Amino acid sequence: MIGVIADDATGATDVAAALSRAGLRTALALTTDLARWEGHADALVLGLKTRSVPAADAVRQSLEAWEALAAQGAERVYLKYCSTFDSTPDGNIGPVTEALAGRLGTRTVVTTPSAPLHGRTVYQGHLFVGDRLLHETHMADHPRTPMRDSSVPRLLRAQARWPVELLPLAVVHAGTGAVRDRLEALGAHGAVHVVADALDEADLDVLASAVRTAPVVAGSAGLVGAIGRASSAGSHAPSRPPAGRTAVLAGSCSHRTLEQIAAFRDVGRPLYQLTGGPGQSANELADAALRWWDGLADDAPALIASSQPPEHRASAPEGMADLYEEATGLIAAGLAERGLRRLVIAGGETSGAVVSALRTRVAEIGEEAAPGVPWIHDREHGLHLLLKSGNFGGPTLFVDVTGDVPGDGSGAGTGAAT
Template sequence: MTPQLGIIADDFTGALLVAGVLEGAGITAPVFFDAASVKGEGAVLVLATRSRLVPVEEARDLIREGAEALDRAGARRLAYKACASFDSTEEGNIGLAAELLSDRAGGRPVLMSAGFPRFNATVHQGYLFYRGRLVSESVKRFDPLTPMSDPDVVRFLSRQTRSPVSLLSHLKLLGGLAAARAEWDRLTAGGARHVLADASDDGDVALSVELALAVEPVVVASDPLIIGYATALARNAAQPGPTRAPRRINGPGAVLVGSVGPTAEAQIAGFAAEGHEILTLDLLEGAPEPAAVARALAWAAPRIGARPFAIATTAAPDAVERVQAALGQTGAARKAERLLSGIGAGLRERGIRRLVVSGGETSGAVVAALGAQKVRALPETPHGSGFCVTEGETPMALFLKSGKLGADDVFARALELMGDP
């Protein structure tokens, strides 16, 4: 089959969310973790990258390699999937992706869309709201890696692009496709290369999907527009029914937590309240990282096969501040990823077959350490998307989740869903 769309996702959890929704709709959407492994074997191809938070030059290489791989695999169109709140810094990397993909398409204009109304992340008149408040007045104002102090998405993204970003407002989208297309034509005829569409509600997103199908722009967007666009493109593509990956994998389970913040703290507390043991790693410990990994695995070894346990780098807010003051925000995050990825690989070698990983960047690091190149996402569950099964003679069930999403009991419920009834 000819892939109708190739999606470059900026992190692993977002890639699985999109693929899980598509698979649930009967659309084959394999997820690849390595550009070299991409093959044209689905209606939609999803390449999971770690381009969200890496330095600009590294992100440029990842996105370019991804675009080239998806082109080679025969994808008819390309899109870049960013997280719902368009988490980034003033240096990038969302604007970078828009510029690069537009250049590859001969300067074709870019349709951008942030937000995820279903999860109370919306964009109205160009301003981003998170849980009903301007993002600059929400908990994301103090995000340790991408603090969001400017709610004006148009202004913020314009700092990442060579030319300013224009706005296709909710008021124009209310007028229907003809009005939206007329405004698009006016803006692009006037030289606009990047146009951000409001996402005040699901109606705005649905209209933006119609517009994307009509004008065939480069698409750089968050989950709902990417999902709607991919679904529409694949709907009429002839394809055999997907072969479902097994939903349940037998074997011991564990949880790795690299995310920080109140959601992660509540989920760890909820897991502990059900009687599960937690090992918290001290990122300021002076021991060499291989020794810290070895100690964690020694702690885990006698517990494998008994009750699932968790290993976390999450700490109380004051401890997080101390770690970041000593190591820097990026340095602290990277150290946590190195430790947990090493532990993840060691747990697999010791028999773990069901693994929950909390944190988008942590998920990327752990998957790389596991050597997984391709997975099939499982359809969305009441506990969210992010469930997948690796390929190979000894498959693993994984649940890769955003650190900011999920109920307090998500770790235990996810492990139950992955294993035997």
């Protein structure tokens, strides 16, 4: 069984979708408490909330996650991080990779954020988003992990204790044997982190063939999807969630999520903006939003958002992001108590807060609403959740997944402090 550790909830669903797409029966766990899980899977993805925590905490939680995966039969681990390499000079990609490598007894780990399906490619060690270098995109102003360099080796060296080297595209194009030879040579010279160039799925397939049985591999959903293709002998078909009323809870400040919110508003569907003020509690914000929800028509899809343009969020008082995440978790729990069974959540940190509030432990991977955005089925609580990374999905995703029930615009509201 392939074991995967993801550093946030939406990253976990992205990688689980890639493995499911490859034909593997895939389960998604959102807790390390798997002792009572009796399911069967070809791949088990464990989603943490470690992207933005202190590096020491991320290392501890990731090692605990590995022990949980190993207890379920995993023999090797894939560390999944975001395809935009979201991190800081302190971590957490480098420290966690090194901790897992030490625990599993390997000294060379191939890593690449390349995910051609999502427009992420790596050439000469530089990460591109579409045709732009990473530091030229909106990620330069990310409120938690601003990415102002596009060189993956340079970014990794800032947070790693062990040597970082590049596996250039020319070697990848020379084939699996050439990649293995180069990895052996780099390992003999002390390289631990080997950043691999990859421009397309064929490049990832070569890398996957070379590292398929390696104890530790790291990267985005791109490379593990290729490993899944190399490992799969089945054709598991994911299920489709039942129709029903849907709520969208958005916390991401990414450009794409803001577009999706605008499209939802533009077709006249009810939208509530969470707006906190000094001294407000998460409970007060959540209660106000739920009162607004209770005033809507019984079949009306609706969107509750704390998302703001990055320049607005950057000027918000300290701690406001955490307040919004806690409030959104409380809102999700309140909606579930009211009988809602379909929830769409946008943003990695927001998704982590929601699944924690809903006490989701293990879920089955279902049909994708967009590439890398699968529905997941929490059978224990009867919930169908769509956990969306901020940058994923087309501009009309929120409109598309909430069904054909039109709003009349009269439900628009705000949680502005009074």
